[in-house]
Amino acid sequence: MLIKHRKASDVLGSEITSKSVFDDRRRFLKTAALAGAGLAASTLPTLPAYAARTPLDGVQKSKWSAESLPENDPVNSYEDITSYNNFYEFGTGKSDPKENAQEFEPRPWEIMVEGACAKPGKISFEDLIKPHTLEERVYRFRCVEAWSMVVPWVGVPLGDILKRFEPTADARYVYFETLLDPERMPGQRAPVLNWPYKEGLRMDEAMNPLSILAVGLYGEVIPNQNGAPVRLVVPWKYGFKSIKSIVKIKFQKEMPPTSWNEAAAREYGFYSNVNPAVRHPRWSQASERRIGEIFKRKTLMFNGYEEEVAGLYTDMDLRKWF
Numbered sequence: 001m002l003i004k005h006r007k008a009s010d011v012l013g014s015e016i017t018s019k020s021v022f023d024d025r026r027r028f029l030k031t032a033a034l035a036g037a038g039l040a041a042s043t044l045p046t047l048p049a050y051a052a053r054t055p056l057d058g059v060q061k062s063k064w065s066a067e068s069l070p071e072n073d074p075v076n077s078y079e080d081i082t083s084y085n086n087f088y089e090f091g092t093g094k095s096d097p098k099e100n101a102q103e104f105e106p107r108p109w110e111i112m113v114e115g116a117c118a119k120p121g122k123i124s125f126e127d128l129i130k131p132h133t134l135e136e137r138v139y140r141f142r143c144v145e146a147w148s149m150v151v152p153w154v155g156v157p158l159g160d161i162l163k164r165f166e167p168t169a170d171a172r173y174v175y176f177e178t179l180l181d182p183e184r185m186p187g188q189r190a191p192v193l194n195w196p197y198k199e200g201l202r203m204d205e206a207m208n209p210l211s212i213l214a215v216g217l218y219g220e221v222i223p224n225q226n227g228a229p230v231r232l233v234v235p236w237k238y239g240f241k242s243i244k245s246i247v248k249i250k251f252q253k254e255m256p257p258t259s260w261n262e263a264a265a266r267e268y269g270f271y272s273n274v275n276p277a278v279r280h281p282r283w284s285q286a287s288e289r290r291i292g293e294i295f296k297r298k299t300l301m302f303n304g305y306e307e308e309v310a311g312l313y314t315d316m317d318l319r320k321w322f
């Protein structure tokens with residue numbers, strides 16, 4: 001994986017949004033959207049259903065809302081979260097996804113669900129954004145390249161979605177796949193990875209309440225560069241497990257292939273749990289730079305979610321299963 005750090009001096013302290021500013025902003029956006037809706041009905045042509053900066057309705061607070069994180073974990077700004085990205089389908093530089101994904105049209109969208117389950121089928125984007133199913137999940141996000149952010153995602157628990165398809169006893173793993181369409185995803189025209197981007201989780205990891213399918217951030221539909229219209233977020237694992245623009249989910253008995261493991265097996269294992277004690281072969285994982293901060297901070301075991309997930313890995317040698 002390429003490493004290209006944004007210099008700390010590139011980031012202004014004022015870019016960081018405090019929780020109260022975030023909440024005020026959300027209130028403002030809601031009001032603006034309501035006002036805008038009235039206006040649209042009378043004077044403006046109807047906007048496409050999926051447009052950047054569209055607020056999502058009925059987002060519930062959750063146990064992982066902003067209050068769940070300590071004071072020293074402030075939420076990163078919208079600007080940081082949406083302009084410093086890894087999404088190789090739109091280029092390998094950190095600013096490429098924002099530049100190159102604007103034309104991408106993530107609608108209509110369906111995810112095929114297949115494999116070891118009693119009721120294979122589809123999930124549409126509309127299914128996922130039904131009011132009162134969406135939750136705010138403010139999670140630490142730790143990239144394998146040793147930078148991190150705090151992101152106010154909006155999503156649905158992955159386990160709730162998977163259960164609908166009635167996975168069978170053979171469903172020991174879940175495989176995820178990104179759209180393969182070099183016309184719409186120009187980065188796929190170069191053999192940077194073995195496209196389509198692939199990821200996988202063990203079934204109990206997928207069912208853990210922390211794992212979500214994210215459809216939004218900052219209370220709005222997810223911008224293209226962050227994985228529109230639906231991406232995985234698994235906050236105790238390195239960021240590359242959080243696969244974007246998902247079109248396929250498959251329950252299976254065997255451990256699935258994953259893109260970064262296929263690209264460099266010695267460097268990227270299947271589990272990829274955030275673990276400060278296990279080095280990447282080329283750099284330490286003991287500390288990280290929070291985007292927007294100058295000094296490094298210590299990386300926490302399982303990215304700070306030890307209480308919720310350590311039980312998934314008892315009796316496993318995490319040096320071997322990195």
Ligand code: MTE
Nearest residue numbers: 085086087088143178197239240242243244
């Ligand atoms: N998913 C796809 N399809 N393609 C990618 O290149 N990059 C991964 C992950 N999901 C990637 C992807 C990596 S390396 C990271 S760190 C996160 O997305 C970045 O998510 P963000 O841009 O929202 O911060």
